[in-house]
Amino acid sequence: MNHSRNEQLQARRAAATPRGVGVMAGFYADRAEGAELWDVEGRRYIDFAGGIAVLNTGHRHPKIVAAIQEQLQRFTHTCYQVVPYEGYVALAEKLNALTPGDFPKKTALFSTGAEAVENAIKIARSYTKRAGVIAFGGAFHGRSLFAVSLTGKVQPYKAGFGPFPPEIYHVPFPGQGVSLDETKKAVEHLFKADIEPSRVAAIIFEPIQGEGGFNVIQAEAVKWLRALCDTHGIVLIADEVQTGFGRTGRLFAMEHYVEQTGVLPDIMTIAKSLAAGTPLSAVTGRAEIMDAPAPGGLGGTYAGNPLAVAAALAVIDVMRDENLPARGQHLGDTLKARLQALRARVPQIADIRGLGAMVAVEFNHPAAGPSQAGAPDAEFTKRVQQQALDRGLILLTCGVHGNVLRFLFPLTISEAVFAEGLDILQAALLAA
Numbered sequence: 001m002n003h004s005r006n007e008q009l010q011a012r013r014a015a016a017t018p019r020g021v022g023v024m025a026g027f028y029a030d031r032a033e034g035a036e037l038w039d040v041e042g043r044r045y046i047d048f049a050g051g052i053a054v055l056n057t058g059h060r061h062p063k064i065v066a067a068i069q070e071q072l073q074r075f076t077h078t079c080y081q082v083v084p085y086e087g088y089v090a091l092a093e094k095l096n097a098l099t100p101g102d103f104p105k106k107t108a109l110f111s112t113g114a115e116a117v118e119n120a121i122k123i124a125r126s127y128t129k130r131a132g133v134i135a136f137g138g139a140f141h142g143r144s145l146f147a148v149s150l151t152g153k154v155q156p157y158k159a160g161f162g163p164f165p166p167e168i169y170h171v172p173f174p175g176q177g178v179s180l181d182e183t184k185k186a187v188e189h190l191f192k193a194d195i196e197p198s199r200v201a202a203i204i205f206e207p208i209q210g211e212g213g214f215n216v217i218q219a220e221a222v223k224w225l226r227a228l229c230d231t232h233g234i235v236l237i238a239d240e241v242q243t244g245f246g247r248t249g250r251l252f253a254m255e256h257y258v259e260q261t262g263v264l265p266d267i268m269t270i271a272k273s274l275a276a277g278t279p280l281s282a283v284t285g286r287a288e289i290m291d292a293p294a295p296g297g298l299g300g301t302y303a304g305n306p307l308a309v310a311a312a313l314a315v316i317d318v319m320r321d322e323n324l325p326a327r328g329q330h331l332g333d334t335l336k337a338r339l340q341a342l343r344a345r346v347p348q349i350a351d352i353r354g355l356g357a358m359v360a361v362e363f364n365h366p367a368a369g370p371s372q373a374g375a376p377d378a379e380f381t382k383r384v385q386q387q388a389l390d391r392g393l394i395l396l397t398c399g400v401h402g403n404v405l406r407f408l409f410p411l412t413i414s415e416a417v418f419a420e421g422l423d424i425l426q427a428a429l430l431a432a
Contacts, residue, residue, distance in 0.1 A: 141204065
């Protein structure tokens with residue numbers, strides 16, 4: 001029997017790689033451009049996943065490709081901690097200026113979002129001389145052992161990997177379905193039953209939870225978190241790994257909260273679309289906090305890779321020149337309008353939420369259905385995802401219950417391709 005190229009590669013993958021590396025698609029990428037991807041058999045797909053929020057500037061943006069090629073002709077690696085280079089310093093300067101907050105800042109570069117999160121915690125612990133960390137249910141902060149201990153979702157991220165590091169605590173996230181009062185009561189109980197606030201180094205939160213279901217934190221909750229941290233000398237960390245670089249209609253999601261409340265975090269973690277698909281992350285924060293670790297306490301062999309730094313500097317230019325945050329807001333508004341128009345025909349739609357182009361739709365069993373009415377409908381969500389994939393549209397699910405579709409299309413997507421993607425989405429929703 002003759003097997004297709006994709007089938008051959010599937011068999012090779014199953015034999016050569018562990019099942020713990022979960023893979024959504026059964027086809028293999030050959031090339032990509034903008035918001036489109038072609039597999040090894042020539043089939044075209046519209047990419048509404050963006051490599052999990054990494055491709056806000058699209059696949060192979062010509063200015064970013066050119067920047068990487070130029071750096072490739074000079075050097076690919078020295079290890080910044082051995083022989084430094086100007087690009088690292090220039091990018092740190094730009095991130096210090098671009099992140100919200102008019103106070104002295106410093107930036108350290110790393111390779112992955114999980115690395116950024118772990119180093120942010122290291123910095124906070126070094127600065128406060130404390131150990132405790134508070135995170136939120138439904139959070140996602142990475143898959144390395146410490147980062148996954150901060151993550152608030154057991155399956156598939158935490159199951160079977162314990163025990164986890166001590167002094168990490170979770171409270172309900174004050175967003176989708178959870179009131180701020182509930183979160184406050186949980187923190188009060190935590191401080192009475194588990195750890196006194198004087199032993200807490202940091203509170204880490206996502207302005208919009210990514211893997212947790214695109215749950216948007218309440219503005220009043222951000223204000224309360226800032227006051228809580230100020231009262232007890234706790235470092236407030238905003239994890240913008242998925243929300244950053246134009247996805248929410250601003251360069252950073254925290255800009256929305258600065259406008260509404262004036263609240264600023266002490267540290268921000270940045271990755272994903274920072275460098276358009278090359279591995280790069282950053283921790284940017286108040287200079288006095290960032291300077292707490294001694295020389296050698298931060299870094300990594302590949303941290304601040306020269307090719308990735310060149311890409312990031314080009315990404316910043318593209319974001320500005322093409323006004324991509326504003327374009328993201330336009331695209332997100334268009335998507336929300338289409339989903340709202342479908343509610344009458346798709347009774348499973350329970351909620352449509354998000355900021356800018358960071359949009360999600362949640363599916364529950366219809367109210368007119370059986371006894372499970374109103375319960376999360378993960379099966380319908382999977383069917384929509386598969387129907388879309390069969391029609392050439394790549395979508396991702398998320399949420400603690402697996403009943404949320406998230407949209408992470410490139411902000412550079414053309415109007416024509418975007419409209420085509422929305423038509424496929426509609427067909428998938430109606431067919432599921």
